[in-house]
Amino acid sequence: MGITGGNMAVAETGTLALFENEGNIRLSTSLPRVHVAIIGIEKVVETWDDFGVLMKLLSRSAAGQKMPTYLSLITGPKKANEQDGAEAFHLVLLDNGRSRMLGDRVLRDSLFCLRCGACLNVCPVYKRVGGHAYGWVYSGPIGILLDSELLPPGSARDLAFACTLCGACAEVCPVLIEHPKMILDFRRRLAEDPMWKGPRVLSRVLPVKAYSWLSVRPFLFRCAGFLARGIQRVMAPSGEWKWLPGPLAEWG
Numbered sequence: 001m002g003i004t005g006g007n008m009a010v011a012e013t014g015t016l017a018l019f020e021n022e023g024n025i026r027l028s029t030s031l032p033r034v035h036v037a038i039i040g041i042e043k044v045v046e047t048w049d050d051f052g053v054l055m056k057l058l059s060r061s062a063a064g065q066k067m068p069t070y071l072s073l074i075t076g077p078k079k080a081n082e083q084d085g086a087e088a089f090h091l092v093l094l095d096n097g098r099s100r101m102l103g104d105r106v107l108r109d110s111l112f113c114l115r116c117g118a119c120l121n122v123c124p125v126y127k128r129v130g131g132h133a134y135g136w137v138y139s140g141p142i143g144i145l146l147d148s149e150l151l152p153p154g155s156a157r158d159l160a161f162a163c164t165l166c167g168a169c170a171e172v173c174p175v176l177i178e179h180p181k182m183i184l185d186f187r188r189r190l191a192e193d194p195m196w197k198g199p200r201v202l203s204r205v206l207p208v209k210a211y212s213w214l215s216v217r218p219f220l221f222r223c224a225g226f227l228a229r230g231i232q233r234v235m236a237p238s239g240e241w242k243w244l245p246g247p248l249a250e251w252g
Helices: 024-030 048-063 098-102 107-112 118-122 124-129 140-150 157-161 168-172 179-192 194-215 218-235 246-251
Strands: 002-004 008-010 015-020 034-040 070-074 088-094
Touching: 002 024, 008 048, 015 024, 015 048, 024 070, 098 107, 098 140, 107 140, 107 179, 118 140, 118 168, 140 157, 140 168, 140 179, 157 179, 168 179, 194 218
Parallel strands: 002 034, 034 088
Antiparallel strands: 008 015, 015 070
16 A cells, blocks of 8 residues: 655546655555545645646745656546556545634635745744754744644644744745744734743743842852752752753753
């Protein structure tokens, strides 16, 4: 069985489109007897005219090409007179929170994403930390938006602040997604969410405020340092903290 994703699906004829520059996807679609394709529901376009426009946008933004090197168009299993292709074809349309995003007036535009990667190429944060720092499949500016909605609540809350709001991503986006505007709205929602505000105050705001208060009081600052060294000798005799208690765990 061969399992693939898909760049687009054309509703007009029920055709799955696969773009690639290596040719390895075709091995998964033509050699196995069964081909299973899994795509998000936002990948479905209505007509071939829509497909043509989006294919050009994706190719140019992703690799500077007029079209992909390999373009596979699959409409069901192979026919009786065909030599190549799977004998059985199954298309899985994945929702996984996308319908909820569609109902969101602000974040719904992120579903327009073609996965070209143009926003990643210009993002100063992504250039510094790389893709693995985002913790999931999608990274960069668009990853902040998609991860916040497709992952369990609270899983991607820190990603809201992995952005300088420079706007470079919005300038290069071929489908005109306004990433900074959406990320700002994401931050606003976090600030208004009591489930996030409480832990954040304990783990981040209070320690910083305490340090600010102590830093301008030399005597108390030295006392706090002496106390901290004593605690370290007990809890981390090797000098390396393996863990921090309670809300301070985020600083570990």
